[in-house]
Amino acid sequence: MPAGRLVGFVGRNGAGKTTAMRIALGVLQPDAGEVRWKGERVGALGRRRFGYMPEERGLYPRMRVLEQLVYLGRLHGMRPADARERAADLLQRLRVEAALTDRVESLSLGNQQRVQMAAALIHSPDVLILDEPFSGLDPTGVDVLARVLRGEAAQRGVPVVFSSHQLDLVERLCDGVILIERGRVVADGTIAALRASRSRNMLRIDTDGAADGWWEAVPGVDLEERVAGGVVLALTEAADPQRVLDVARAQGDVTRFGAVQKSLGELFREFVEDGAGE
Amino acid sequence: MNRSAETDRGTWRLVARRDFWVRLRERSFIVSTLINLTVISVLILIRGLGGGGTPSFELGVVGESAVAQRLAANPAVAGIAVMLVPFQDTEAARASLRSGGVDAVIDGDSLVGLHTIAGPLQQGVQNAAASLRIEERVMALGGGTEDVAYVGETRPIAMGVLEPGDPDRDQNGAIAFIGVLLLYGQLFGYGVWVSSGVIEEKASRVVEILLSTIRARQLMAGKIVGIGLLGLGQLAFIATFAIALGLLVGAIDLPGSAIGAAGLVLGYFVLGYAFYASLFAVAGSLVTRMEELQNALVPINLVIFISFFISIGALQGPDGTVVRIASILPTSSALAMPVRIVLGSAEPWEIVLSIVLSVGATLLLIPLAGRLYAGALLRTGARVRLRDAWRAAA
Numbered sequence: 001m002p003a004g005r006l007v008g009f010v011g012r013n014g015a016g017k018t019t020a021m022r023i024a025l026g027v028l029q030p031d032a033g034e035v036r037w038k039g040e041r042v043g044a045l046g047r048r049r050f051g052y053m054p055e056e057r058g059l060y061p062r063m064r065v066l067e068q069l070v071y072l073g074r075l076h077g078m079r080p081a082d083a084r085e086r087a088a089d090l091l092q093r094l095r096v097e098a099a100l101t102d103r104v105e106s107l108s109l110g111n112q113q114r115v116q117m118a119a120a121l122i123h124s125p126d127v128l129i130l131d132e133p134f135s136g137l138d139p140t141g142v143d144v145l146a147r148v149l150r151g152e153a154a155q156r157g158v159p160v161v162f163s164s165h166q167l168d169l170v171e172r173l174c175d176g177v178i179l180i181e182r183g184r185v186v187a188d189g190t191i192a193a194l195r196a197s198r199s200r201n202m203l204r205i206d207t208d209g210a211a212d213g214w215w216e217a218v219p220g221v222d223l224e225e226r227v228a229g230g231v232v233l234a235l236t237e238a239a240d241p242q243r244v245l246d247v248a249r250a251q252g253d254v255t256r257f258g259a260v261q262k263s264l265g266e267l268f269r270e271f272v273e274d275g276a277g278e
Numbered sequence: 279m280n281r282s283a284e285t286d287r288g289t290w291r292l293v294a295r296r297d298f299w300v301r302l303r304e305r306s307f308i309v310s311t312l313i314n315l316t317v318i319s320v321l322i323l324i325r326g327l328g329g330g331g332t333p334s335f336e337l338g339v340v341g342e343s344a345v346a347q348r349l350a351a352n353p354a355v356a357g358i359a360v361m362l363v364p365f366q367d368t369e370a371a372r373a374s375l376r377s378g379g380v381d382a383v384i385d386g387d388s389l390v391g392l393h394t395i396a397g398p399l400q401q402g403v404q405n406a407a408a409s410l411r412i413e414e415r416v417m418a419l420g421g422g423t424e425d426v427a428y429v430g431e432t433r434p435i436a437m438g439v440l441e442p443g444d445p446d447r448d449q450n451g452a453i454a455f456i457g458v459l460l461l462y463g464q465l466f467g468y469g470v471w472v473s474s475g476v477i478e479e480k481a482s483r484v485v486e487i488l489l490s491t492i493r494a495r496q497l498m499a500g501k502i503v504g505i506g507l508l509g510l511g512q513l514a515f516i517a518t519f520a521i522a523l524g525l526l527v528g529a530i531d532l533p534g535s536a537i538g539a540a541g542l543v544l545g546y547f548v549l550g551y552a553f554y555a556s557l558f559a560v561a562g563s564l565v566t567r568m569e570e571l572q573n574a575l576v577p578i579n580l581v582i583f584i585s586f587f588i589s590i591g592a593l594q595g596p597d598g599t600v601v602r603i604a605s606i607l608p609t610s611s612a613l614a615m616p617v618r619i620v621l622g623s624a625e626p627w628e629i630v631l632s633i634v635l636s637v638g639a640t641l642l643l644i645p646l647a648g649r650l651y652a653g654a655l656l657r658t659g660a661r662v663r664l665r666d667a668w669r670a671a672a
Contacts, residue, residue: 050490054487
């Protein structure tokens with residue numbers, strides 16, 4: 001787990017994201033394998049240095065916010081005064097400082113979620129594992145949460161892993177992704193590397209006056225799809241984009257030329273389809 | 279379980295502290311304390327103020343009645359105090375009887391009550407009538423005042439028993455009754471609190487966060503200890519209050535035995551609660567909603583209720599076979615044994631055996647319960663079967 005980075009943990013429903021996170025936190029026992037952090041097996045004490053936000057939110061509904069955060073902090077081994085100070089600071093950063101003495105059940109769901117995030121962060125964890133932290137939040141809530149997560153990652157170098165079905169969000173926030181399917185990691189790396197490994201370079205070229213099939217003259221180039229006004233071409237490693245451009249210009253006027261990036265959503269679908277086909 | 283055990287050893291104390299303080303501030307705790315205090319106060323006041331003293335009666339008299347005169351003039355003979363209320367006629371006397379103005383009416387040769395006539399009053403009136411007739415006959419036969427005085431003099435014959443019972447038995451019985459009532463309420467009430475505390479954590483899903491910092495067994499231990507200490511504290515408070523009030527109003531003549539009984543109740547609460555609490559925790563972990571708890575608790579409830587029933591029976595016959603067995607078995611000893619001890623029927627070896635069995639059974643039960651609890655805790659939705667819970671924690 002790289003320090004100070006945000007990693008998206010994606011996969012289909014039922015692929016094993018929540019189970020993997022629960023095992024990492026010691027909530028569930030693995031059938032096989034073990035949880036390692038910095039090369040060492042993680043025991044109960046090590047787990048107390050993890051921060052966790054479960055998919056099914058959970059706080060004592062009738063306990064007051066500050067009291068509850070201090071209690072959770074103490075379970076993680078904090079001293080009461082430190083826990084109180086940290087809780088107040090987190091609630092302020094999460095913009096729910098007004099809720100300090102409210103009972104959790106009296107808060108809106110969005111604010112409960114922010115308190116839940118504070119609960120995951122209370123003990124300044126070395127690793128953050130968050131199960132669907134953004135689901136159900138309005139855009140403002142997403143921004144507030146994202147800023148806090150980035151802050152933790154940047155200032156304290158905490159690696160953050162979060163699962164999400166909102167792939168555009170993962171793409172926007174994360175440095176890397178881990179994709180799992182049926183309990184197995186099928187991809188792990190930066191989004192750019194993932195793109196490179198999965199799909200050949202894509203070029204979108206719109207031409208004016210070029211004959212259909214002009215690209216067939218260039219070695220290592222295949223038609224990916226026809227789009228309005230032009231084509232998307234898939235290039236093998238060997239193919240040179242500049243050569244493609246030269247050929248196109250020889251055929252007619254090039255009105256548009258650029259690399260096409262697949263969205264994480266498209267990559268995700270490709271992986272899942274591959275997985276399903278195995 | 280291959281995680282290192284020594285790392286989070288103290289965390290159960292934090293859990294215990296939370297469970298103690300959160301519940302101490304809960305309305306249901308305050309209400310249950312007040313109800314307990316009220317019930318006990320009433321029991322003590324009835325005993326303290328109602329008992330003792332000479333029973334006194336208001337006796338209506340229609341016209342003249344020598345019997346009534348005799349009774350009123352010499353009440354000590356009958357052991358009662360009588361106030362005479364004269365009436366002009368039968369109607370007026372009966373009206374007063376109906377309205378509760380008098381306890382009974384002497385009308386000519388008959389004694390009339392409303393629904394019943396109190397025993398001591400009946401006896402007093404009959405005695406007075408009998409002695410009047412004897413005196414009349416003595417005088418008719420020519421007896422002087424000495425003779426009349428002689429037959430009128432009561433000379434009760436001395437009484438004795440070969441094997442005297444415990445003179446304090448009555449009071450000890452009352453103490454045992456209050457004690458077993460308290461123990462039953464406390465064992466059951468705090469057991470249910472353990473169950474519902476587990477459900478609260480399960481239903482609100484906070485348990486998942488808790489389990490990421492603390493192991494299930496520590497969580498269970500903390501909850502049981504925290505709630506148990508609260509129950510013990512409440513019991514000690516109630517016992518102190520009851521003894522103080524009892525001494526104040528004169529319901530307790532033997533402070534030593536009352537304090538001893540209170541100590542017994544506290545001690546057996548600890549034993550009984552320790553035995554049952556882990557079972558209550560398991561019952562709570564099997565279900566997700568409060569509504570389902572009643573069903574999950576049926577077996578435990580039944581055992582505790584039967585134990586309570588036997589213990590109430592033990593107040594009358596502390597030496598019966600069923601009672602003796604119940605006072606030794608760990609499932610019922612916490613309720614039945616203190617009754618037998620207070621009534622002086624328990625042999626020392628029986629007491630020791632019951633304590634050893636109770637502690638032993640508890641020590642056996644806790645790891646089993648801990649495993650079931652750990653296995654069931656994260657399963658929500660349908661009620662978890664014991665077999666599945668057992669396997670899940672393997």
